[in-house]
């Protein structure tokens with residue numbers, strides 16, 4: 001890996017108005033625009049040069065909005081399925097895998113594609129500015145950011161509900177001089193953690209990670225498609241992914257548009273076959289009603305549904321679906337459908353996948369596989385179509401068998417709804 005890294009050149013663009021502007025370092029919104037919109041990176045380099053594997057995720061740096069490379073990363077891997085493909089009678093099924101699977105040359109220590117976004121977000125951040133990154137999460141995102149920020153000395157404030165602390169397992173200890181974990185006390189949920197992080201980012205020197213609005217987050221997740229298309233040699237016909245926020249599918253669509261401009265991989269748009277875990281299905285219901293807005297739902301009902309589903313990472317209640325350039329626009333432009341899978345279907349799919357492909361997969365990835373199985377049964381995809389399945393997480397059981405894991409401990413436990421003053425007093429002392 002060479003030390004002389006030359007960042008790729010890019011500008012940002014409002015999806016809503018098409019106006020372009022420079023990246024001021026951490027631009028999350030279109031300057032001067034009041035209508036909500038995602039912003040997009042436009043790279044000067046239209047044809048991607050993929051570097052060798054020693055660069056990890058940064059082998060795709062031509063299309064990543066980063067100013068440096070971080071160490072320790074892996075890019076998602078893509079291979080042509082034999083076992084599952086044969087079982088389903090598909091002749092061009094490709095698996096893109098993020099997680100831990102040494103035989104495939106991939107050892108992401110946090111076992112999901114959230115690690116790709118942690119690396120690209122970290123690579124976008126100008127550490128020399130001395131800002132503290134603030135991330136709220138209930139699971140895979142928290143683990144990914146803790147690992148990447150710890151290994152690369154990026155100051156991080158992590159806000160997590162106390163009841164989700166079991167998601168914070170690591171094979172190597174986290175450097176608690178750079179990563180500070182605070183929790184909202186037992187009985188709170190992801191929304192309380194978000195509330196806490198919203199108070200934290202009002203303090204001088206603390207900046208929000210930004211979620212779907214952060215181009216680096218989307219580009220990190222989009223590397224799954226960069227891996228698939230450059231491996232297969234063409235843009236697939238179908239893209240399968242389980243979604244909570246849908247950010248991964250938006251990123252997939254954006255990568256697809258870039259490949260069309262690249263010109264070497266075809267001109268088609270992959271149909272976005274996204275899936276949710278029954279009975280929690282706000283994106284499904286809104287899409288089927290052809291509504292750009294998420295249909296209103298009862299909070300109490302939603303809470304019970306979330307309790308029921310296996311794939312908790314899919315429980316986002318405010319997905320970037322209505323926003324300009326968000327999931328609704330992506331699916332309208334590319335085509336596709338929102339599919340569903342029940343817990344039992346996903347469990348059976350995970351078992352089948354492990355038997356036929358050889359690795360355990362995350363419950364969310366199992367939802368995607370189950371929806372592929374259903375789509376094949378219902379003849380929604382042609383048997384010879386080129387299909388990409390985004391296995392967003394896997395190898396967690398394998399990882400925990402191979403390694404001894406330790407847990408990150410919180411430095412402070414907040415009440416469910418702390419005051420702004422309390423948050424400020426506690427947090428400023430931490431860094």
Ligand SMILES: *Cc1c(COP(=O)(O)O)cnc(C)c1O
Nearest residue numbers: 243244245246247248364392393
């Ligand atoms: C976050 C996550 C998802 C959902 O991704 P979005 O694109 O944000 O909806 C799917 N699978 C796994 C393993 C995840 O961690």
